[in-house]
Amino acid sequence: MERDLKRLQEKWNRRWKELSLEKFKNDPKKKKYYLLEMFAYPSGDLHMGHLRNYVIGDVLYRYRIMNGYDVLHPVGWDAFGLPAEGAAIKRGIEPDKWTYNNIAVSSSTLKKMGLLYDWDREVITCREDYYKWTQWIFIKLYENGLAYRKKSNVNWCPSCQTVLANEQVEQNKCWRCGSEITKKELEQWYFRITSYAQRLLDGLELLKDWPENIKTMQRNWIGRSEGVTVEFRIKGTDKSIKVFTTRPDTIFGVTFLAVAPENDIIKELSFDKEKKEEIEKYIEKSIKKSEIERSSTEKEKDGVFTGYYCVNPLNGKDVKLFVCDYVLSGYGTGAVMGVPAHDQRDFEFAKKYDIEIIQVIKPKDSEWDFSKSAYVDEGITLNSLEFSNMDSSRMREEVTDYIEKKGYGKRSVNYRLRDWLISRQRYWGAPIPMIHCKECGIVPVPENELPVLLPESSEVDFTPKGKSPLSSHKDFMNVKCPKCGRDALRDPDTMDTFVDSSWYHLRYADPKNDKRIFEKDIVDKLLPVDMYIGGAEHANGHLIYFRFITKVLKDLGFLSFEEPAMALFNQGMIMDKNGKVMSKSAGNAVPVGPFVDKYGSDLARGTELFIGPAGKDALWSEDGITGISRFLERFDKFASKYNKLLVKNYTPKNEVEKKLYVKLNRTIKQVGEDIEGFNHNTAIASLMELLNLLYKEEQNLSFEFLNFVMYKYTQLISPFIPHLAEEIYEGYNEKDSVFLTCWPEYDKENLEEEKITIVIQINGKVRDRMEIEKDTTEDELLKEALSSPVVKKYLQDGNLVKHIYIPNRLINLIINK
RNA sequence: GCCGAAGUGGUGGAAUUGGUAGACACGUCGGUCUCAAAAACCGAUGAUGGCAACAUCAUGCCGGUUCGACUCCGGCCUUCGGCACCA
Known part of the structure; x- marks a missing residue:
């Protein structure tokens, strides 16, 4: 390209700043629009995968302001996290220096790209003025019974030496490093997200502009199921066991009961010595097993008979009580009724221990062969006393009514969602603002003492020891109890970084507030987010957490809306030639910085946008550069001839002009629709088509016509290649920026040729x-x-x-x- | 196993939502310019047959609905995501 792109880039980046083009104007006459891209973890320079997210946002930003919206478009950094600590361990670089350096590199790339962000609102989660409020949120949750401590077997990553939330375990491997997860019994902090399960589920109905697949994923993750909890008396004791079932229609087929090894009922029962040993051995073995062993569906189901019998309240039948590690402790009551005839797991278990299989449901028009598997579908009931010979769905209703009437149990709902484990044995995160006092127990740090500051990283030993690095830092750990004044200890753990990112969308509205987390009026005015752009990989993590925290803050009166983001767009991932996701850890990341230096921002943007529809994954290839580069050059050359004066209105004078006038209108229509639909590739293709036609017919078109067309053309192309578009637009000598003009409207009467x-x-x-x-x-x-x-x-x-x-x-x- | 998305030229991808399949672009081939090359520009480019007009085949596979199917329906296959003993 003949132009000095670098100069052009700098010129317009500076101009835009002078014009405050990136700022939310707080103009009451305009409609507000909050546009947000998921912020990034600063792990070095940004790569093409990140850039796609930002470029998509920037195109929409420019389009929206040209359409008269007052747009809030902030940017920030998800700056706490493990890699910073990894750098400290491996290379002796301090986490804060490493992080701030990466932020500097990445921000400079974004600025060089000319992306319009309001940098005055920048939020960095590792800064004191931010994590102070992350800690404040923790305390609010604690005060309202939504943060609690619990001892349990947690997911432990032996390589990262820290616990993980359920959402951070993928196929029984650590989401960050890929190590096999083991179990460890620890007392940890949890957020009671389960008490919001129903709200999180119901809220999805409001989210009309969220992709259906994300909503489905969240529904499945929350996993609501309706059923009934039934109580079984344990014979010879005054105790009983509750089981949850969604299939009360099979209750007459119960031939055993099974409890999870972790179930407390075992501790309450007495056994003779031999039995006790047998059971304890089994429990110990089960708990030690890795999740992958225990949860494998391949694994043969085993268990141990307790020697106790339970009574089926519906027919008085005695059934054996087992301890089985295929029963999950964290779901329902941690106990199940065994119906071998109609549940495949129970069936396999029964086969192994020679337990009776009683059929209580049969297929409508056939017989079932029980030699191989259970019959798990609906059908007609039998062997169920007065509930026999009914549709199983009807029987389910009737028997449930009966169970409730008789007081054997009641209807209940269970969710697959678990409480959110937020303690991390890490240094580089927000310290949990709690104090452990021998006298007073757990005491929150008083609000006026927030933030609980992280000690200087130079004073901290990061070597993984299975405990938080902070626990060995005496000055940090030792405090006076705020209640009684005696010696006490701080909580040594820091929060999961997903806590940090669960509320950043709110802070952007009022980022400098040092009196409170944010001003309610401001947040209520600017939120919810009108368009949230980011990857689908966050469906069951971040996107649930940030909905949860928003709802909590609403309930506590700090804001007035139910959902944080009304529309969500998932951009596709950028892959390398082999179809592997581009990432720094995979070593296949194409950094943006050098790319922009070489080709310029407009070409980088154009290439990334033309690669395919924004919602689909795309293979990164530099082949695309050629096409866009030629296109930009052709545009530049052509437009430069006709941008000297401005013909505001023009009526086509001949057939060719009429034809091109129609084409122009069609292009205006398509580009607008494509930007709104995130189909930038076809928007650019239609611009190419129009330009090709103009080249072809140039001789048959008047100067005025071309002047008129190219003015609109420059507006249309401006969201995609803003610097060059500005340079062309400047020739018209009209306004300070093409982005201060109104997006062209198309002439509805001229969308078809005659x-x-x-x-x-x-x-x-x-x-x-x-x-x-x-x-x-x-x-x-x-x-x-x-x-x-x-x-x-x-x-x-x-x-x-x-x-x-x-x-x-x-x-x-x-x-x- | 269950849920979701997708399968179109050598390649990335289009197709007004049931109405010209392959827009736009890359690549390749041919040409113009040049001492030459690059760039740029012009032309060709799904496959097969034919000198040609043209014909036949062609949107993962097999069926169906329809005047007409990449698009709708039924059944498979493959790839990629998500979940995975949730009772």
Whole structure:
């Protein structure tokens, strides 16, 4: 390209700043629009995968401001996290220096790219003025019973030496490092997200502009199931066991009961010595097993008989009580009723221990062979006393009513969602603002003492020891109890970084507030987010957490809306040639910085946008640069000839101009629709089409016409290649920036050409085409079609039976032979 | 196993939502310019047959609905995501 792109880039980046183009204006006359891209973890320079996210946002930003919106478009950094600590361990670089350096590199790339962000609102989660409020949120949750401590077997990553939340375990591997997860019994902090399970589920109904697949993923993750909890008396004791089932229609088929090894009921029962040992051995073995062993569906189901019997309240039948590690402790009551005939797991277990299989449901029109598997579908009940011979769905209702009436149990709902484990044995995160006092127990740090500051990293030993690095830092750990004044200890753990990112969208509205987390009025005015752009990989992590925290803050009166983001767009991932996701850890990341230095921002943007629809994954290839580069050059060369004066209105003077005028209108329509639909590739393609036509017909078009067309063309192209567009626009000498103009409207009367091509089909196959006046009537068209030599040829061998007429499109002649 | 998305030229991808399949672009081939090359520009480019007009085949596979199917329906196959003993 002949132009000095670098100079051009700098010039316009500076101009835009002078014009405050990136700022939310707080203009009451304009409609507010909050546009947000998921912020990034600063792990070095940004790569093409990150850039896609930001560029998509920037295109929409520019388009929205040209459409008269007052747009809030902030940016920030998800700056706490493990890699910073990894750098400290491996290379001796301090986490804060490493992080701030990465932020500096990445921000400079974003600024160089000319992306319009309001940098005054920048939020960095590792800064004191931010994590102070992360800690404040923790305390609010604690005060309202939503943060609690619990001892349990947690997911432990032996390599990262820290616990993980359920959402951070992928196929029993650590989401960060891929190590196999083990179990460890620890007392940890949890957020009671489960008490919001129903709200999180119901809220999805409000999210009309969220992709259906994300909502489905969240629904499945929350996993609501309705059923009944039934109590089984343990014979010879005064104790009982509750089980949850969604299939009370199979309750007459119960032939054993099974509890999870972790179930407390075992501790409450007495056993003779031998039995006790057997059970304890089994429990110990189960708990030690890794999750992958224990949860493998391949694994043979085993258990141990407790020696106790339970009584089925519905038919008085005695059934054996087992301890089984295929029963999950964290779900329902941690105990299940075993119905081997109608549940595959129970079936396998029963086969192994020779437990009776009683059929209570049969298929509607056939028999079931129980030699291989259980019959798990619905059907007709049998062997169920007065509930026999019914549709299982009806029986389910009736038996549930009966159970409730008799007091054997009651209807209940269970969720698959678990409480959110937020303690991390890490240094580089927000310290949990709690104090452990021997006298007073757990005491929150008083609000006026927030933030609990992280000690200088130079004083901290990061070597992984399975404990938080902070626990060995005496000055940090030792405090006075705020209640009684005696010696006490701080909580040594820091919060999961997903806590940090669960509220940043709120802080952007009022980022400098040092009195409170944010001003309610401001947040209520600017939120919810109107368009949230980010990857689908966050469906069951971040996107649930940030909905949760928003709802909590609403309930506590700090804001007034139910959902944080009304529309969500998932951009596709950028992959390398081998189809692997681009990432720093995979070593296949193409950094943006050098790329922009070499090719310039506009070319980088154009290439990334033309690669394919923004919602789909795309393979990164530099081949795309050639096409966009030629296009930019052609645009530059052409537009530069016609940008000297401004013809505001122009009426096409000849056929060619009319044709191109129609094309222009179609392009305006398409580009607008494509930006809103995130189909930037087709928007650019339509601009290319128009430019190709203009080149072809240049000789037949007047200067005024071209001047008029190229003005609009420059506006249309500006969201995609803003620097070059500005440079062209400057020639018109009208406003300070093309982005201060109004997005062009298309002339609805001129979206179709007067002469159009009609297709003539014979028996459904295209045989001829003809140029004809728009809106030609059916009769006329038929007459024309029949006079076509091609049609005449076909008519020699047959008669016209009928025809199908689609206005302005085609005529299909049915000819029989 | 269950849920979701997708399968179109040598390649990335279009197709007004049931109406000209392959827009736009890359690549390749041919040409113009040049001493030459690059760039730029012009032309060709799904496959097969034919000198040609043209014909036949072609949107993962097999069926169906329809005047007409990449698009709708039924059944498979493959790839990629998500979940995975949730009772």
